[in-house]
Amino acid sequence: MPSAGASPATPPEVPSWIDGLAEFLMDEIGVEAIRVNPEDRRVSIATLGDVDSAALQTKLSEVLKTLDEHWVVSGKAPVPPAEHHTGVFHVQNEKGDVLLEKPSCPTAPKLWHWRDFEWPEPEEIEKRSLEEWKMLSLQATICGVALIAGVIAKKLFDAPEWLVHSILCVSLVAGGWDAAGDAWEKIRLGQLDIHFLMLAVAVGAVSIGAWEEGALLLFLFSTSGALEHFALHRTHREINALTKAAPKLAHVLLPDGHIEDRAVAVLQVGDTIVVKPDELFPVDGSVISGHTAADESTLTGEALPIDKEIGSQVFGGTLNLWGLVHARVERPATQSALQKIIHLIQNAQHLRAPSQRFTDRFGTSYTVGTLAAVVVMFFVWWFAFKIAPFENTGQSKSAFYRAMTLLVVMSPCALVLSIPSAILAAIAWGARRGILFRGGAAIEKLAEVDTVAMDKTGTLTEGELKVSKVESFPPGREAEVLRIAVTLEANSNHPIARAITHYGKTHGISAEKLAEFQSITGQGLRGRTEDGISYVGRRELMKQSDLGEWLADVPDAPLGFSEVWVVHEKLIGRVLLKDEIRSGSRAVLEQLAKEQIRTVMLTGDRRTAAAEVGTALGIAEVRAGLHPEDKVAAIKEMTDQGHKVAMIGDGVNDAPSLAAAHVSVAMGARGSDAALEQSDIVLMQDKIEKLLSARHISNIARRIIKQNIAISLGSVIIMAVAALFGIVPLTLGVLTHEGSTVVVCLNSLRILFAEE
DSSP states (O other), rough: OOOOOSSSSOTTTTTOOHHHHHHHHHOOOTTTEEEEEEETTTEEEEEOOOOHHHHHHHHHHHHHHEEEEEEEETTSSOOOOOOOOTOOOOOOOTTTEEEEEEOOOTGGGGGGGEEEEEOOOHHHHHHHHHHHHHHHHHHHHHHHHHHHHHHHHTSOOOOHHHHHHHHHHHHHHHHHHHHHHHHHHHHHHTTHHHHHHHHHHHHHHTTOOOOOHHHHHHHHHHHHHHHHHHHHHHHHHHHHHHHHSSEEEEEOOTTTOOOEEEEEOOOOOTEEEEEEEOBBOOOEEEEEEOEEEEOOOHHHHHHHHHHTTTTTTEEETTTESSOOOEEEEESSSGGSSHHHHHHHHHHTTTSOTTTHHTTTTTTTHHHHHHHHHHHHHHHHHIIOOOOSSSSSOOOOHHHHHHHHHHHHOOOHHHHHHHHHHHHHHHHHHHHOOOEOOOSHHHHHHHTOOOOOEEEEEIIIIEEEEEEEEESSSSSTOHHHHHHHHHHHHTTOOOOHHHHHHHHHHHHTTTOOOEEEEHHHEEEEEEEETTTTTEEOOOOHHTTTTTTTHHHHHSSSOOOOOEEEEEEETEEEEEEEEEEEOOTHHHHHHHHHTTTTTEEEEEEESOHHHHHHHHHHHHEEEEEOOOOOOHHHHHHHHHHHTOOEEEEEEEEGGHHHHHHHEEEEEETTTTOHHHHHOOOEEEESSOOHHHHHHHHHHHHHHHHHHHHHHHHHHHHHHHHHHHHTTTTHHHHHHHHHHHHHHHHHHHHHGGGGGGOO
């Protein structure tokens, strides 16, 4: 229902953006109001009570992304009137800020908590993450330089105390500026985190005269924060590289023959688009006119050009190299293969690994517990051990000094960063190499696998029939057989027809001119050339002719082959086609065997054909003739036996078994939507060899996560025990605690430079 007075008016089929936001408000419990500024791309939400900010950001991003696509139609967002109602919502527009509120009592807004959320724009997100990383790096640099200057001024030049403290104050402010902002946001929500702990320790250190230790603490803390943001920026950059590949406009061929430029966002299934040489295909579709080749490296990582003929699939964001083609839109822009990949990567950043749940515990409760323990120990040292509360002596440090040291070493900074930093680095590494991990769980689980189950067609094999041999009866006229097959099949979009025409092209055979053409449903093709009538099709079609008795004596196609018969008045022959084994399948299976990984083929194909492929590749076990439910049963059977199974597939029939596996892997962006939806990992280059690369980085990430946890948790335990006995000076506590944080971040960044 359009909002009253909206101008300019949106097309009838596109709901107004006001109604889109109203629908979002209606669905979200705890969300009371939303304020947006379309021009400045700002959005804020008022909440009442606790809400899941991460989940809310995900849902809001989808809403705003949809609104962005609608606004492309008119070039800008329609502006509502100053004040009106839409449905049950009150809408206000003041200087570009549009406010939608749920019905409430007059006092309710006083209890609302307003928070800013991100507007989903990849380029802006990347730019902002770069700016944040640079700013944090600058703050850490200022903090470090001022710290060194203060120490030099004190030790070498015996500068007055006020000057040294002034220099160190600059260091403290620079190092604690970002932490103070984060801590304040948490305090407003009634929460405490490690940022609060760091600031508390720094203030405590200054209060006992340990200015250098406080500045050193904040320098190392700000440095680790900069390193974390650097890893995050690298991930944003990989996402934006894909997003930039998505074109914004398309040339649409109208029924009257004219061409109109339209926003990609409003293309509909069935539209005919014109794609010129050196232009990007705007959406997924199929070629209906013309011939070209496409560079699909942005999508799959494959460097070689892919031929595109009538019937070939094209993908949004890939490059049309040299031909002018017309293509039929098969999917809207939001459902293109490229957009799905971007969505997978974006979601992957928010999906947590199993081990990350361990570090999630170090939040408010741990912070409060740590503060309570520090306070208790302060009084224990003071009253039970008769240690001076605030005065340091030559023989002993004060109770307060010891408490500050304990607070430093118990702060779990390194532990909290140990897993997400490694996960982000691994996701970025995979994205650059055509391997998409849908979150940290996928990265960790792949390293645990001891059994790999895989489909045959499209996984171990190419999934497309290729001409293997042309036969004529009697022998010697194979070129004529192929010419007839190419002439008729050039008018068909069937995969077998594409295989035959492609084979003919590579052998210099071109289609002849047809005077008549007829498609015989389910059987084959009939055509007339200047040489007479010809038939191309199944053996059953030929049996209906005068050749039926003769064909009875011709053996069936060899095992694993498909046949297409060619019959002419003076000629008979057949074309044999086969689904070839992927070139890299054998090497992958050999490597898995070396790693003691059991391999199982789960396929719906005939046992004889499956056994042939299994024997050729050395697969440990072959299960053939399976329906989708049979594959699921096989996965469950292996799981019940204690195996951790990875399932690899690409078709709709593989989706249930992918969902049942410990970790699921989909083959390529060209796999079915159902398979992609159920997969934990997507091998974008459509190469099974990438499974080894994915497993390689999975093992590296898992090893680094274990190292990070050992470093961070070990330092906390050892230094906490030492601090209880008063044998750790504050300086050593700071160095150990924040040093371990820096080491953990640097250790995680090693993943970015791992060899494939």
